[in-house]
Amino acid sequence: MSSLADTALPPVAVLPPRCNVSEHITEQARTRPDATAIIEQATGRRITFGELERTIQSLSAGLTQYGICNGTRAVLAVRPGIEFVALVFALFRAAAVPIVVDPGMGRKNMLACIGEAKPQALIGISAAHALSKVFRKPFASVTKRVTVGRRYFWGGKTYAQLASVDASSFKAPETHASDLAAILFTSGATGTPKGVEYEHGMFDGQVRAIRDYFDIRPGEIDVPCFALFALFTVGMGCTIVLPDMDFSKPGSCDPAKVVAAIEQHKASLTFGSPAVWARVAPWLAGQERKFPETLRRILIAGASVPLKTHEALAELLPNGRVFTPYGATESLPVACIDGRTLLEKFATRMKSGEGTCVGKPLPGVEVRINPVGATYMSPLPAGQIGEIIVSSPMTTRAYFNRPEQTAASKIIATSDSGLRASDLFHRMGDVGYFDAEGNLWFCGRANHVVHTAEGPLYPEQVEGVFNAMPHVMRSALIGYPVGAAEQIPAVVVDIAPVTGVPVTKVWAEVTAREKAVLELGAGHPRTRGIARIIFDDDFPLDVRHNAKIDRIELARRHALPVGGKGGSA
Numbered sequence: 001m002s003s004l005a006d007t008a009l010p011p012v013a014v015l016p017p018r019c020n021v022s023e024h025i026t027e028q029a030r031t032r033p034d035a036t037a038i039i040e041q042a043t044g045r046r047i048t049f050g051e052l053e054r055t056i057q058s059l060s061a062g063l064t065q066y067g068i069c070n071g072t073r074a075v076l077a078v079r080p081g082i083e084f085v086a087l088v089f090a091l092f093r094a095a096a097v098p099i100v101v102d103p104g105m106g107r108k109n110m111l112a113c114i115g116e117a118k119p120q121a122l123i124g125i126s127a128a129h130a131l132s133k134v135f136r137k138p139f140a141s142v143t144k145r146v147t148v149g150r151r152y153f154w155g156g157k158t159y160a161q162l163a164s165v166d167a168s169s170f171k172a173p174e175t176h177a178s179d180l181a182a183i184l185f186t187s188g189a190t191g192t193p194k195g196v197e198y199e200h201g202m203f204d205g206q207v208r209a210i211r212d213y214f215d216i217r218p219g220e221i222d223v224p225c226f227a228l229f230a231l232f233t234v235g236m237g238c239t240i241v242l243p244d245m246d247f248s249k250p251g252s253c254d255p256a257k258v259v260a261a262i263e264q265h266k267a268s269l270t271f272g273s274p275a276v277w278a279r280v281a282p283w284l285a286g287q288e289r290k291f292p293e294t295l296r297r298i299l300i301a302g303a304s305v306p307l308k309t310h311e312a313l314a315e316l317l318p319n320g321r322v323f324t325p326y327g328a329t330e331s332l333p334v335a336c337i338d339g340r341t342l343l344e345k346f347a348t349r350m351k352s353g354e355g356t357c358v359g360k361p362l363p364g365v366e367v368r369i370n371p372v373g374a375t376y377m378s379p380l381p382a383g384q385i386g387e388i389i390v391s392s393p394m395t396t397r398a399y400f401n402r403p404e405q406t407a408a409s410k411i412i413a414t415s416d417s418g419l420r421a422s423d424l425f426h427r428m429g430d431v432g433y434f435d436a437e438g439n440l441w442f443c444g445r446a447n448h449v450v451h452t453a454e455g456p457l458y459p460e461q462v463e464g465v466f467n468a469m470p471h472v473m474r475s476a477l478i479g480y481p482v483g484a485a486e487q488i489p490a491v492v493v494d495i496a497p498v499t500g501v502p503v504t505k506v507w508a509e510v511t512a513r514e515k516a517v518l519e520l521g522a523g524h525p526r527t528r529g530i531a532r533i534i535f536d537d538d539f540p541l542d543v544r545h546n547a548k549i550d551r552i553e554l555a556r557r558h559a560l561p562v563g564g565k566g567g568s569a
Contacts, residue, residue: 019177021203022056022093024235029053032218037234038082041261042244047082049237052089055163059090061170062162068121068144069094070173073183075114075142076100077124080227080247083148083159085240087123088231092181092200095173096121099183100228103248105193105543113185113193114138117400121146129154177201183400184228186329187544195400196329205393209333211236213362214297214323216269221294223261225250225272226302226545233269241265251275251546255283259291266294273302273545274309281312296320301327302545304356304442304460306467306474307347310339326358326442330409331395331426334367334388335359335440346439351468353461353526355432355441365392366423369433370411372446377413377425382434385443385458389425397424431458448551450479450489452529457489459551461526471496474539478555490532492554494539534558 028037033050040046047055068074074091076098078084091098099117101110115138122132122139123146132139133154145156175181181200185193210216210232218237224230227247230240243261245253250273258280262270277300284290291298297320298313305324313322322339325332337346337359346357361367368379369386380386389411398406413423431449432442444459451457459477466475473496479487536558542548 018174019179019200019204020092020095020172020175021181021200021207021235022089024204024207025049025053025056025089028218028235028237032237035219035237036239038085038230039239039241039265040081041241041257041264043081045082052082052086052234054167055086056090056093057167057170058165059086059159059162060093060172061167062157062165063090063094063096063146064170064173065165066144066146066157066162068096068123068146070096071180072096072121072144073117073119074098074121074123074144075117075119075128075139077103077122077128078148079125080230080242084227085231085234086163087148087159091123092175092203093172095175095179097180097182098123099185099195101185101193102187102544105185105187109193111135111138113195115140117183117195120144123148125149126152175200177204184329187542187548194402194405196396197398197400198396202394202396206332207232207235209362209364209394213333213336214269214299220269221265221267223258223265223267223270225253225258225270225276229271229299233271238269239265241267248543249546251279251541253279255280259284259289262295263292266292268294269297269299270295271299271301273547274300274305275302275541275546277309277313278306281309281316284316285312290316290318291320293319298322300324301332303542303547303549305339307343307350308467310343310347314339314343324358326440328426328428328430329396331390331392331428333362333394334365334390334392334428335361337439350464353465355443355458355460355464358432358440358442360438361440362392365390365394366425367434367440368425370427372431372449375408375411377411380433382436382438385431385433385456387446388428388430388432388440388442390428391423391425395424395426444477445551448477450477450487451485452479452489453486454529457526457530462489462491462530465526466491466493474549476539476549476551476554478551478558480555480559488532489530490534490558491530492534492536492539492558494537495535 028049035049036046037049037052038047063069074096088098099119101113103110118141120141121144122142126149129147145154148159151158177200179200180197181203182198183195184198185195216236220238222233222238223241223243234240241261244257253276323336325336327334335358368389370389371378372387409427411425429446430442431444431446432440434440443461448459449456462477463475466472473494476492479489481487540550540553
């Protein structure tokens with residue numbers, strides 16, 4: 001048994017000497033130069049693959065001349081659009097390292113992440129440069145500046161200047177699969193945001209895995225409601241239509257604008273968090289409309305998708321399927337299942353408290369269930385809940401400048417594990433199990449498990465029972481500490497509004513129903529001992545996808561009995 005604490009990182013699998021994800025754009029420009037690559041729905045601007053490739057090449061040459069190349073870490077603070085896509089691929093091609101920080105995580109976390117990454121360059125809109133002059137410490141290492149838009153007193157280059165550089169004699173540096181390509185910060189939804197090191201081979205593997213699994217082909221139209229997903233599909237040869245929305249606040253999107261982008265451009269693919277479709281589905285139903293027949297795939301990720309969302313989308317998608325890939329910033333994709341299969345085969349089990357089925361692992365992805373907290377390889381048998389650990393060509397190997405957290409989150413397989421001795425596994429921080437048919441079930445985050453005197457309660461299992469009730473929009477299992485290792489469980493419930501029915505009546509009906517369910521399930525290990533129900537209609541959610549429930553914050557909020565909105569039943 002071994003961990004990164006006492007073992008060196010295993011070598012990367014042998015790949016072709018040159019590997020740079022920007023070459024996917026080069027290939028599309030070579031074969032389909034006049035095909036549209038990007039459309040901005042809000043502005044109407046568009047760019048072809050040929051134009052995008054020439055822009056990337058000029059930007060790469062300009063960045064290199066300016067000294068942003070060969071490992072330079074550059075904070076990228078640009079709104080999703082043509083410039084954002086072009087700059088990301090140009091930084092890849094120049095062998096620089098873009099640092100992607102989610103602005104939705106809040107100013108404090110964002111500045112902390114930037115300071116931790118110690119960037120040498122800042123590439124951003126005017127507001128980002130102005131911010132760096134107010135909060136100087138996190139940007140103290142910055143010596144190069146590129147402004148997208150109007151440049152003021154801070155100097156440096158502009159996007160327009162770099163995009164106009166003659167690149168006829170420019171030769172991009174050679175990058176390899178194991179070279180650092182980018183630092184992507186986690187959202188911090190379940191802890192402190194961490195910078196995840198992405199290598200060129202990992203990005204390339206993700207493009208190929210997603211393309212092949214979902215059979216995405218050049219010429220398709222994608223409406224991505226998550227900006228980073230657009231980087232994958234444009235590399236596959238899709239036309240990406242960026243909808244008119246604030247990508248940092250998907251839960252506040254205008255459903256009419258999302259649907260307009262899908263309909264107007266006859267999209268065959270769209271991606272977004274559960275928060276997007278929780279707004280789009282009821283809007284479409286209220287309009288007595290459905291998605292166009294061209295739409296064949298809706299991909300939803302970022303948090304567990306409620307069965308009610310699956311049920312609603314199934315009625316609205318006449319010629320397609322909903323897919324829910326499972327993964328994390330550190331390793332994605334891991335597993336996937338489609339909505340029809342979920343509803344037909346697993347919905348009853350999910351409603352009875354078995355957890356959330358996330359399907360089977362993708363080809364080339366190794367998933368094991370390990371004892372929770374173990375830093376060594378000791379796979380558990382089917383049916384037994386433990387921590388989900390993952391190994392694949394897309395699994396990242398380290399956090400930037402955080403050796404202790406890297407060591408704690410990675411496990412190296414041993415020869416007696418039935419795997420190659422040197423396979424690197426990432427500890428997902430999630431708990432789950434495999435059923436007898438090889439389907440992976442997600443039971444929640446390890447740090448959200450409530451440990452009672454009768455045994456552990458798992459969020460996805462307990463909440464599955466409550467979420468199946470009429471009028472319950474969502475629920476969350478929380479716990480109150482009563483000792484060093486014991487908690488008293490409670491469930492927080494958000495009641496969905498019912499047209500024409502007073503809220504007080506709905507609450508009374510649901511309260512009675514919940515009490516009946518708790519009484520019936522008193523002898524069941526998944527609901528036994530839950531004696532407190534709390535009503536709350538303002539769940540704290542993650543900043544990136546607006547869908548993951550912050551159960552720890554909910555527990556803080558309801559640490560003591562309160563009246564009104566937070567009152568207990």
